[in-house]
Amino acid sequence: MTIGIDQIGMYSPHYYVDLAELAQARDVDPNKFIIGIGQSQQAVAPSAEDIVTMAAAAASEFISKVDTNKIGMVIVGTETGIDASKSAAVIVQHLLDLPENMRTYEIKQACYGGTAALMAARDYVALHPDRTVLVVASDIARYGLASGGEVTQGAGAVAMLVSAQPRILELHDDSQFISRDIADFWRPVYTDMAIAMGKYSNEQYVQFFQDVWANYKAATGHDLADFAAINFHLPYTKMGMKALRTVLPQADEATQNRLNEHYRIATTYSRRIGNIYTGSLYLGLMSLLDGASDLKAGDLLGMFSYGSGAVGEFFSMTLVDGYEKQLSPEDHEAFLDARTKLSVPAYEQMFLNKVPYSAADYSTDPAAITSRFRLTGVKDQQRKYVNQ
Numbered sequence: 001m002t003i004g005i006d007q008i009g010m011y012s013p014h015y016y017v018d019l020a021e022l023a024q025a026r027d028v029d030p031n032k033f034i035i036g037i038g039q040s041q042q043a044v045a046p047s048a049e050d051i052v053t054m055a056a057a058a059a060s061e062f063i064s065k066v067d068t069n070k071i072g073m074v075i076v077g078t079e080t081g082i083d084a085s086k087s088a089a090v091i092v093q094h095l096l097d098l099p100e101n102m103r104t105y106e107i108k109q110a111c112y113g114g115t116a117a118l119m120a121a122r123d124y125v126a127l128h129p130d131r132t133v134l135v136v137a138s139d140i141a142r143y144g145l146a147s148g149g150e151v152t153q154g155a156g157a158v159a160m161l162v163s164a165q166p167r168i169l170e171l172h173d174d175s176q177f178i179s180r181d182i183a184d185f186w187r188p189v190y191t192d193m194a195i196a197m198g199k200y201s202n203e204q205y206v207q208f209f210q211d212v213w214a215n216y217k218a219a220t221g222h223d224l225a226d227f228a229a230i231n232f233h234l235p236y237t238k239m240g241m242k243a244l245r246t247v248l249p250q251a252d253e254a255t256q257n258r259l260n261e262h263y264r265i266a267t268t269y270s271r272r273i274g275n276i277y278t279g280s281l282y283l284g285l286m287s288l289l290d291g292a293s294d295l296k297a298g299d300l301l302g303m304f305s306y307g308s309g310a311v312g313e314f315f316s317m318t319l320v321d322g323y324e325k326q327l328s329p330e331d332h333e334a335f336l337d338a339r340t341k342l343s344v345p346a347y348e349q350m351f352l353n354k355v356p357y358s359a360a361d362y363s364t365d366p367a368a369i370t371s372r373f374r375l376t377g378v379k380d381q382q383r384k385y386v387n388q
C-alpha cells in the first residue's frame with residue numbers, strides 16, 4: 001500500500017507590500033531585500049484573517065472534491081496559534097462543516113509543525129488505510145516594523161489530504177531527524193512577534209541540513225543524483241540555497257544544474273508571499289509542482305524541514321502517475337496577480353491593527369477583503385468567525 005499526499009491547496013491574504021518600496025522606506029538598498037534575501041513581495045494579513053481562516057481557506061481549495069466522511073483527523077501545524085489551549089483544528093473542522101467523528105488537534109514545533117503533522121497523518125493512515133487525514137500548516141510570520149526580520153515576514157497556509165493510494169505524491173518511510181534544544185528563535189506567549197537570533201538561526205539551519213543529509217545518505221544509500229529536486233523550508237528564498245550550496249559539490253554538473261533550476265522554481269511563490277513558517281516547505285513544494293514542466297511520475301523529491309528550537313528532518317516522496325491532473329497552477333498564479341498592493345504606510349497600519357493581547361472586545365476591519373472565512377472580532381474573549 002502507498003501512502004502520501006492526495007490533494008494539496010494553498011491560501012495567502014489578498015494584500016501585499018512591495019519589498020523594494022519597503023527597503024526604500026527603511027533606508028536600505030532594495031537589492032539587499034530582492035537579491036540578498038531573495039524576496040520581492042510580502043503577504044500582509046488584515047485583522048479579519050488569522051491562522052484559522054487561512055487554514056480553512058487553503059483546505060477549501062479541494063475539500064468539496066473529497067469524501068469528508070473518510071477524514072479521521074484534522075491536524076493543524078502552527079507556531080502562531082491564537083489560543084494557548086483550544087486547537088485551531090477544531091474551529092477549522094467547524095468552518096469546513098466536517099463530520100464530528102474525527103480527531104482534531106494542533107501541533108507546535110516552530111516551522112517543523114507542518115512536517116510533524118504530515119508524519120502523524122502518514123502513521124495514522126498506515127493503521128487505518130480506509131481513512132484520510134487533513135493536514136494544514138498555517139501561520140502569520142511577524143517580527144515587527146523596522147526590525148531585522150521584517151523582510152522575512154509573510155502569511156499563508158497550505159493544506160494537504162493524506163491518504164492511501166495518493167494521487168499526487170507517495171511519502172516514503174525514510175526520514176532522518178535530529179532534535180537539539182537551542183535558542184535560535186522563539187515567541188513568548190505575551191506577544192505575536194517572534195524573537196530571532198538571525199545569524200545563529202541561519203547557521204543552525206545549515207548545520208541541521210548537513211547533519212540530517214549525511215545521516216540520510218548513510219541510512220538509505222541515496223545520493224544527490226537520485227533526486228529530481230530537493231525542497232527546503234524557506235524562511236526566505238536565499239536560505240535553502242545557502243544549505244543546498246554546501247552539498248552541491250558532491251554532485252555531477254547535470255545534477256547540480258537540475259537541483260539549482262528546480263530550487264529556483266520552488267521559490268517562486270515564497271518570493272511573492274514571504275515566510276509562512278510551518279507551510280513554507282510545502283508552499284515551495286506546490287511552487288515546484290505547479291511550475292516545473294519537466295517533472296514526471298516516478299521522480300524522487302527530497303524534503304528538508306527545519307523548525308527552530310530546533311528539529312530538522314530529511315525525507316523523500318515520489319511523484320505519482322497523473323499527479324498534474326490534481327493541480328491548478330493557473331488558479332494560484334491568478335490569485336497572486338489579483339492581490340492588492342499596499343503602500344508602506346498602509347501596510348504599517350494593517351500590521352498594527354490586530355486582536356489585542358487583552359480581555360477587551362474587538363472588531364476587525366469590516367472593509368478588509370478576505371476569503372469566505374472571516375474573523376469578525378472578539379466578544380467576551382472568544383473569537384467570532386463567519387463562513388460567508
Ligand code: COA
Nearest residue numbers: 029031032035036037148149152196198199201202205235
Ligand atoms: N545587494 C545584494 N545583496 C546584499 C546587499 C545589496 N545591496 N546588501 C546585503 N546583501 C546580502 C548580504 O551579503 C547577505 O547575503 P548572504 O546571506 O548570502 O551573505 C544578505 O544580503 C543578508 O544580509 P545580512 O546583512 O546578513 O542581513 P541581516 O543582518 O539584515 O539579516 C536575516 C538577515 C535573514 C538574518 C534577518 O532578516 C533575520 O533575522 N530574519 C529572521 C530569522 C530567519 O529568517 N532565520 C532563518 C532560519 S529559520
